[in-house]
Amino acid sequence: MIDEGTMGMDEGAPTTAHLRDVLNRAGRVVIVEGSPDEADSTGVAQIVVTDAEIAELAHVLAIVDGGTGDRCLCNGWPTITVHDVEGEPIACWTLRHQPRLRGIGDCDADLQDGPALTERLAERGLSGPREVQAELAVREAEEDRRRLRWLQAAPAGLRHAAMEVSNPPGRDLEAWSDRLRDAEARLATLVQNGYSDGIERIHTLLAWAGVPARESTGGLKWYDLAVQQLLLAEDPGLIIAALATGTPSPGQLDGAAQLFSSFEWTTAHGKDLPEPLRSMLIAHIQADGTDSMRFRLRHGYYGGERSA
Numbered sequence: 001m002i003d004e005g006t007m008g009m010d011e012g013a014p015t016t017a018h019l020r021d022v023l024n025r026a027g028r029v030v031i032v033e034g035s036p037d038e039a040d041s042t043g044v045a046q047i048v049v050t051d052a053e054i055a056e057l058a059h060v061l062a063i064v065d066g067g068t069g070d071r072c073l074c075n076g077w078p079t080i081t082v083h084d085v086e087g088e089p090i091a092c093w094t095l096r097h098q099p100r101l102r103g104i105g106d107c108d109a110d111l112q113d114g115p116a117l118t119e120r121l122a123e124r125g126l127s128g129p130r131e132v133q134a135e136l137a138v139r140e141a142e143e144d145r146r147r148l149r150w151l152q153a154a155p156a157g158l159r160h161a162a163m164e165v166s167n168p169p170g171r172d173l174e175a176w177s178d179r180l181r182d183a184e185a186r187l188a189t190l191v192q193n194g195y196s197d198g199i200e201r202i203h204t205l206l207a208w209a210g211v212p213a214r215e216s217t218g219g220l221k222w223y224d225l226a227v228q229q230l231l232l233a234e235d236p237g238l239i240i241a242a243l244a245t246g247t248p249s250p251g252q253l254d255g256a257a258q259l260f261s262s263f264e265w266t267t268a269h270g271k272d273l274p275e276p277l278r279s280m281l282i283a284h285i286q287a288d289g290t291d292s293m294r295f296r297l298r299h300g301y302y303g304g305e306r307s308a
Helices: 016-024 052-060 114-123 128-152 159-166 173-194 198-209 222-232 236-243 250-260 263-269 277-288 291-298
Strands: 026-032 046-050 079-084 089-096 100-102
Touching: 016 026, 016 052, 026 052, 046 052, 052 114, 114 128, 128 159, 128 222, 159 173, 159 222, 173 198, 173 222, 198 222, 198 236, 198 250, 222 250, 222 263, 236 250, 236 277, 250 263, 250 277, 250 291, 277 291
Parallel strands: none
Antiparallel strands: 026 046, 026 079, 079 089, 089 100
16 A cells, blocks of 8 residues: 555645646546555445546546645545556545645645535545535534634724634634734733723633633633733732622633633642632632533642542
8 A cells, every 4th residue: 555645745746737647547546435544444435436437536636736835644534546557556645634635746735626526425425524524514613603702702992803813723824823913912902002900901801711611612712812811911919809809700700710720820820829719719610610610620720629
């Protein structure tokens, strides 16, 4: 079996012309619903493409010339092995996250029409890629809804800056990182200018930081971390004082639970909190905390008792 990790690396940038040149020399193409390591395994679904169907395959495998400039390190699938008329393998390609092809050049390349290939494979009995695409669509829709909930929770005057911070990563991660840093800087400036009173500013940021605590998908997104970084830039004593001023809302206590269990906070200030903040936060978690909050409480965060 051909090692697809080494095929095409010395062939320059991937192009559709090169892909079609390879397929023009093909006697048959074997497409296996698995990674290259699984291609020879029994029970793995596969199809064999021959004759006129190879030309049809070349059409749906057309790629964006030049490639993406990088190579995904995950195990791609399905595996497409091209054999010449003598039956010898001459190329091995894999799909990466379904719309990208690897193995035709020195980097991955986007398919011009990923859905067309997915449907063509499903028509031939390889429905795995279509099922994955359906799952990804559901996941992406939920990610969009989560991002919208975060945007809707943005404090007054910060919605536009928050939208810039929450823009999803593009294909050029370096350019996206630069834009994100600029957007975070603009957001920090707006927060300082719009909320000059420190207590009010911290109350506002804590409520916003508490939004992801109730998300079922779990974990913090890059835009959640942007709010957490704003809080971490504040005077720790002022944060403690703000929580002792008035009666914090449940959302503000959610934000405090996130902040006080973050790596940055515990590294700089430890896990213990002063009274009466400690008792107030523990009571909130015991009464209405999430599973992750209770887990952290059991492991000594907030000054809670460590479980044996």
